[in-house]
Amino acid sequence: xxxxxxxxxxxxxxxxxxxxxVPVVFAGPSGxxxxxxxxxxxxxxxxxLALGGTPxxxxxxxxxxTLKARAYDGDLARVILPExxxxxxxxxxxxxxxxxxxxxxxxxxxxRGGNADAHRAALRLTKSARLLPAALVLDxxxxxxxxxxxxxxxxxxxxxxxxxxxxxxxxPVVNARLPMEASEAGRLHVFRPEDGGEEHYAIEIGRPxxxxxxxxxxxxxxxxxxxxxxxxxxxxxxxxAALAQMGAEGHGVLLYLNQEGRGIGLANKMRAxxxxxxxxxxxxxxxxxxxxxxxxxxxxxxxxxxxxxFSAVRLLTNNPRKVEMMQASGIDVTExxxxxxxxxxxxSAYLATKAAKSGHLL
Ligand SMILES: Nc1nc2c(ncn2[C@@H]2O[C@H](COP(=O)(O)OP(=O)(O)OP(=O)(O)O)[C@@H](O)[C@H]2O)c(=O)[nH]1
Ligand SMILES: [Zn+2]
Numbered sequence: 001x002x003x004x005x006x007x008x009x010x011x012x013x014x015x016x017x018x019x020x021x022v023p024v025v026f027a028g029p030s031g032x033x034x035x036x037x038x039x040x041x042x043x044x045x046x047x048x049l050a051l052g053g054t055p056x057x058x059x060x061x062x063x064x065x066t067l068k069a070r071a072y073d074g075d076l077a078r079v080i081l082p083e084x085x086x087x088x089x090x091x092x093x094x095x096x097x098x099x100x101x102x103x104x105x106x107x108x109x110x111x112r113g114g115n116a117d118a119h120r121a122a123l124r125l126t127k128s129a130r131l132l133p134a135a136l137v138l139d140x141x142x143x144x145x146x147x148x149x150x151x152x153x154x155x156x157x158x159x160x161x162x163x164x165x166x167x168x169x170x171x172p173v174v175n176a177r178l179p180m181e182a183s184e185a186g187r188l189h190v191f192r193p194e195d196g197g198e199e200h201y202a203i204e205i206g207r208p209x210x211x212x213x214x215x216x217x218x219x220x221x222x223x224x225x226x227x228x229x230x231x232x233x234x235x236x237x238x239x240x241a242a243l244a245q246m247g248a249e250g251h252g253v254l255l256y257l258n259q260e261g262r263g264i265g266l267a268n269k270m271r272a273x274x275x276x277x278x279x280x281x282x283x284x285x286x287x288x289x290x291x292x293x294x295x296x297x298x299x300x301x302x303x304x305x306x307x308x309x310f311s312a313v314r315l316l317t318n319n320p321r322k323v324e325m326m327q328a329s330g331i332d333v334t335e336x337x338x339x340x341x342x343x344x345x346x347x348s349a350y351l352a353t354k355a356a357k358s359g360h361l362l
Pocket of ligand 1: 232263273339360
């Protein structure tokens with residue numbers, strides 16, 4: 001019998017630690033101390049520098065490209081901290097907000113050779129904590145001892161790295177009747193992941209026949225568009241048009257996935273909006289922040305559909321990646337139903353970029 005948290009539970013703790021600015025430790029053949037750049041407090045940086053060694057700032061290859069730093073590890077770069085590194089320096093590498101106003105100094109001295117597995121895991125962890133993907137990493141000679149002395153979350157790298165790539169199983173928590181404007185025959189189902197992450201929702205309209213393809217919308221949360229009526233995207237009109245079509249047909253399932261900002265979280269999406277005000281498009285803004293164009297995993301949607309008893313859908317979308325990911329994860333997409341609504345003068349460039357760079361069909 002053990003009450004000790006397993007790796008999934010430890011990772012959930014580690015995410016919370018990083019969001020608060022508390023370091024975590026990865027223990028492996030060579031252990032490391034990890035702090036998220038975004039939440040790095042001045043005293044913690046001073047403490048890390050006082051430990052000696054060669055602290056590096058791990059950033060993604062996307063961010064490295066903008067900074068013209070050498071990504072010797074392929075998907076990431078390890079920028080060696082200058083001896084006089086300040087919190088402002090660390091934040092300016094991690095956060096592109098001031099890239100244009102204060103062009104970064106460079107050239108950067110980047111580590112090459114050795115093993116970057118812990119750095120890669122650290123970046124995955126910052127992303128999954130919805131922080132900027134940048135982490136201060138310092139080699140520790142006795143990682144487990146250091147974690148025990150300082151009461152830090154200690155993750156075994158060999159178990160944590162694969163666990164960070166997996167998606168957590170979702171289980172149904174509750175469902176209840178929800179009469180809506182679009183249909184009085186609505187039912188809201190709540191699904192919860194086992195890893196303490198975001199819940200996702202399914203809005204079932206009518207009682208769709210499980211043996212036939214169901215009209216389905218895979219909708220990613222957009223606080224600004226869905227709730228605030230933002231004109232910068234088409235999410236609000238798409239949400240309402242999808243529900244209206246399901247209401248009119250009498251059946252449907254709208255999956256509301258809490259993947260705000262194409263999976264980067266609302267704070268990072270607002271950082272991307274700020275970059276868009278500096279002239280970058282939606283894809284360039286994600287890259288400058290260090291993210292891929294789209295960090296979402298639509299297999300979540302397949303998991304929910306399967307658990308509700310569906311195996312085939314008529315998918316309301318303009319995004320071919322959604323169709324591909326559904327198919328690849330065992331849900332048959334018998335038809336793509338276009339959903340082109342809500343274009344206006346504020347979002348026409350955004351929609352054009354999605355068509356040109358992300359393959360969206362208009
Ligand atoms: N990072 C980022 N996310 C954005 C931006 N504008 C909107 N989003 C997010 O993009 C997602 C839009 O999701 P969906 O409506 O499912 O979009 P889609 O991939 O365009 O596909 P379809 O609407 O099905 O055609 C939401 O999570 C929004 O929060 C942006 O400029 N940057
Ligand atoms: Zn939106």
